[in-house]
Amino acid sequence: xxxxxxxxxxxxxxxxxxxxxxxxxxxxxxxxxxxxxxxxxxxxxxxxxxxxxxxxxxxxxxxxxxxxxxxxxxxxxxxxxxxxxxxxxxxxxxxxxxxxxxxxxxxxxxxxxxxxxxxxxxx
Numbered sequence: 001x002x003x004x005x006x007x008x009x010x011x012x013x014x015x016x017x018x019x020x021x022x023x024x025x026x027x028x029x030x031x032x033x034x035x036x037x038x039x040x041x042x043x044x045x046x047x048x049x050x051x052x053x054x055x056x057x058x059x060x061x062x063x064x065x066x067x068x069x070x071x072x073x074x075x076x077x078x079x080x081x082x083x084x085x086x087x088x089x090x091x092x093x094x095x096x097x098x099x100x101x102x103x104x105x106x107x108x109x110x111x112x113x114x115x116x117x118x119x120x121x122x123x
Contacts, residue, residue: 094100105111 102113106113
């Protein structure tokens with residue numbers, strides 16, 4: 001008993017039957033397959049969009065870094081100003097002290113502190 005098999009006509013994916021020589025000339029140029037210009041243009045657009053996005057990320061990171069440096073510099077300046085203010089408060093307190101005022105009155109103005117104090121009150 002012999003089994004007959006039907007011969008199936010399988011096409012290989014890279015082989016294609018062409019209807020005419022004109023169609024062959026459109027898909028093959030100088031023996032090479034014709035490039036898909038639509039795919040190429042889409043790839044170019046994708047690359048340009050991706051490059052613009054990457055540049056935006058890099059620029060934004062640079063801006064954030066420069067703002068961070070400016071913030072640190074401002075914080076250092078604020079700390080120095082606070083220290084200067086504290087030093088000036090101490091100096092003001094020294095200049096307002098009663099001992100200093102008494103010393104200046106006695107030495108420079110020739111004033112003395114009276115030994116006895118008398119108060120009079122009119123009725």
